[in-house]
Amino acid sequence: xxxxxxxxxxxxxxxTRPRAGFLATLRxxxxxxxxxxxxxxxxxxxxxxxxxxxxxxxxxxxxxxxxTIIAVVRLVIGSSG
Numbered sequence: 001x002x003x004x005x006x007x008x009x010x011x012x013x014x015x016t017r018p019r020a021g022f023l024a025t026l027r028x029x030x031x032x033x034x035x036x037x038x039x040x041x042x043x044x045x046x047x048x049x050x051x052x053x054x055x056x057x058x059x060x061x062x063x064x065x066x067x068t069i070i071a072v073v074r075l076v077i078g079s080s081g
Contacts, residue, residue, distance in 0.1 A: 029057040
């Protein structure tokens, strides 16, 4: 049997940790877009965020960002002519 890391959470401990909701995940992703995050919040996110939810929130936020840029460009180009 391989040696287990004594600092790693046990299976029961990791299973009982509460998972962050989608809004908390989205908030963490939006803060990461800005690039500002307190260490305490980051460490809390590491233990509570679901990687699949982070990917989904990142894709959603990226899509909204791109669509917003496209809408602003169309608005500026449309008003200049």
